[in-house]
Amino acid sequence: MPALKIAASFNELEMPLPDGTDKKPSRIQQRNRSRILEAALEVFSQHGYRGATLDQIAETAGLSKPNILYYFDGKAEIHVTLLNQLMETWLDPLVTLDPEGDPLQEILGYVQRKLDMARDLPRESRLFAGEILQGAPRMAPHLEAGLQPLFEEKCAVIQNWMNLGHLAQVDPRHLIFSIWATTQHYADFAAQVQVLLRDEPDSHEGAADYLTTLFTRLLSP
Template sequence: MTDQNGPQLTRIQQRNRERILEGALTAFSANGFRGATIDQIAEEAGLSKPNVLYYFGSKDEIHKTLLTALLDLWLAPMLSLDPDGEPLDEVLRYVSTKLDMSRDFPRESRLFAYEVLQGAPHLSEILGGRLRDLVDETVAVLTGWIDEGRLAKVDPHHLIFSIWALTQHYADFEVQVRAVLGPGHDPYAEAQVFLENLFRRMLAT
């Protein structure tokens, strides 16, 4: 396996990089970029600070590496939207997948939220470029379905925003959600039922 910079990594080196990124994910998602330190990352990774800095030259480099991987993860469900599929089924599958990701990757969701709340200093070019291009492509697909009468008339951009907001909320505010619901509730299972019903009623023709 090779590093992004080219040199071939041994299995131990690759494993250490993965441990550092895993530790950084915990530190950044809990404290944000400004609050997290190399010492915290090293502690979470179970490595020494010099060892961390051997693999990554700075906290900024670690953060950018995580965010790049996170964006790939976050965009994958939108990339899988099938223009030739049944419109309502495709949108509902996207909603379900985004909610599953909030359940399975809450730290990643919070890391992304922290970055955006800080003005996205490490993602501004990607958000205004790659992400916007993908959203534009998805909006074109949704608009085509709406114009064909296969989905109800809604604003495609705000449909996407609402899906993001209503699914990622369960990861970003999980403590609040669980506190309000109390014991005996499965927030994600209940949300799956509620959100499918909500979007089905909104979009059905």
């Protein structure tokens, strides 16, 4: 049972205390690391990886640039830490999809949760979108390790519902793609949506109604 690669390259010769694992992070360390990640989310989601600068992140976080580099090994590490940390939140609505629940209600619930996330966590949505848009250079491993198994599992669940006649037959993979696309659109393309829906008091509700109708009509057996 070999140690993880990360652990293997750990005892090299750079850590002052070779005690095998990281010590518990101090209170101040926790606070500053999360400050930095919050600032990085703001800046990366707005300008993309290349477009974001450490100075911007530092200023947003209220820390100095060298101080930020005391907590993270570099710009890339901040970015990848953010991405990994967000992965769980991002996948949660799909994890929640319950094979025991009512099929149509489960799908509609999933759509609703994703749409709520687009409204409540637009920065996270744009961060992921930007990363994928550029070919997921820093996230490809996590796509395969984290997303793919979940995707296949839930596709099987949906396929099973269809085989049992509880949902109309469509390709579950494209169904999920279309749920992602339609919901995230409101976060990722907000600049466009805003221009075209200028005088709209509550576009979120309009979107929710529309998407409910869309997927209900598609999937009703």
